[in-house]
Amino acid sequence: MQIAASAVTMWTGACLVIGGCTAIVGVDKPYHLADGAGGGSGGGGGAETCTPEEVRCAQNRPQTCDEGGAWQDEPECPAEVPLCDDGRCIVPRSCAKMDAICGPRGDEGCCGSLVVPGGTFDRGDAEPRLATVSDLRLDRFEVTVGRFRAFLSEYPASWPAVGAGAHPKIPDSGWRAAWDANLPVDRAALSASLHCEDPYFSWTDEVGEHELLPAACVSWYVAFAFCAWDGGRLPTAAERRYAAAGGDEQRTYPWSSPESAPEPDESYAVYGCGLDGSCEIADLQPGGSRSPRGDGRWGHADLGGNVWEWVLDSFAADDPIACDDCAVLTPDTNHMIWGGGWRSGKETLLTSAFQERPPNGHFAGAGLRCARAR
Incomplete structure (x- = not known):
């Protein structure tokens, strides 16, 4: 599988679907909107x-x-x-019934989501290739088994509605009815798919x-x-890489600084157990086990190592x-995973490293982390 020093192709201002944008059409079964999905009644003050x-939410702010x-803004x-x-x-909602049990000391909420201030960074090698992302929140930890269990307990009522999960600035980036066939049909099928x-x-x-x-x-x-x-x-590939690279600090590894880039070792990241053929599930570690030493610029854990993470984008060759x-959204093509994993070599921990995978694939080394509105 390919590991590249530049991320996926992204085009300004809209979703790109090679051969033209694909419309979201058709609703052939009931869809379930997630209560408490953020954003509330929306709107932005003004006159x-x-x-x-009366109370409401505007841009994820009370x-x-x-x-x-x-209307008056409350604290973020x-x-x-x-x-x-x-x-x-x-x-x-994945943490609604969970205590604060995550992090290196076991006293943090598993759904903590930290602000990534927007900005511009360079994804180029031979020539500048500048990517700009807006402010967002990115979950501090990768999604845990415990959090996923809450999703499975509501499945299939937890199926997304058409348009759900969209990037607020990328048209047609939400869930599409055509993707329904790629979800497990019921709770038993979903559970079975997790035994890969x-x-x-x-x-x-x-x-x-x-x-x-x-x-x-x-x-x-x-x-x-x-x-x-x-x-x-x-998150988009640009957002995920921006967070790992520390934005304009252009970090080589998530824990690097502009002045130094310490080589990976087991104190920074969980990686490399499979290189000698002795990998066991015990080598995978709880989220944040290398925090704060291995954290990124804005406090996110495991941006390098533990498990690879899916991003929104399809794979494309050049930036x-x-x-x-922006992001690439190309139907019926491979997608991208970022961040390296517990069974991968140290070169996969580079903030520029990714692999392409079929979107229907199930891999013991690939998980996820969610982005949110600020």
């Missing part, structure tokens, strides 16, 4: 009037109506409760010792569906000269 003490009938939702729903900040590459899968059919391990063996379609259900979306909030 719009309201009833005093707003209240003052005595004069005008913090990392621990990063979603605005019905005028209040809440945890994503025996004995290396992290999933257990009953609650057990793997709840803090990254969920793996998920296809791109299931990863997309999970993030949409959880009030988020898959454009410029890219603003």
Whole structure:
């Protein structure tokens, strides 16, 4: 499989589908909108009037109506409760029944979502290829077995609605009706799909010792569906690489700084167990086990190592000269995974490294992390 020093092709301002954009058409079965999916009643203040003490969400920020009938912004939702729903900040639904058990000390919420300030960075090698991303939130940890169990418990009611999980600045980037056929038909089928590459899968059919391990063996379609259900979306390749590279710091590894790029070792990332043929599921570690030493610029854990992560984009060979909030969306082609994994070599930990995979594939070394609106 290919590992490249430049990421996927991205075009400015819209989704690109080679041969023309594909419309989202047709609804041939009931679709289930996720309650608490963020955004609430939407809207952005201005001269719009309201009833005093009324509340809503605007751009994932709570707003209240003052005595004069005008909308007023409340403080931004913090990392621990990063979603605005019905005028209040809440945890994503995958953590609604979970205690703060994640992180290196076991005292952090598993759904903590940290702000990645937008900006521009260079994805080029021989020539500059600048990509700009807007502010976003990116989950601090990869999605765990415990979080995925909440999704499975509601399945198939947790199927996404048409248009769910869209990037707010990329048209037609939400769920498409044509993708329904790529989801497991019921809960039993979904559970069975998580037992891939025996004995290396992290999933257990009953609650057990793997709840803090990254969920793996998920296809791109299931990863997309999970993030949409959880009030988020898959990050684009540009966003994922930008977060790992520390934006304009252009980090070689997520833990690097502009002044130095320490070579990987087991204190920074979980990787390399399969190189000598002795890999075991015990080599996969709970999310954040190398935090804070291996964290990225903005505090995200495991941007290098543990499991590869699906992104929104399809695979393409070259980057454009410029890219603003964009992604490749090409039907029926391979997609991309980023970040390296527990069974991969140290070269996969580079912030520029990715592999292409079929979106229907299930791999014990590939999981997911969700992005969210700021």
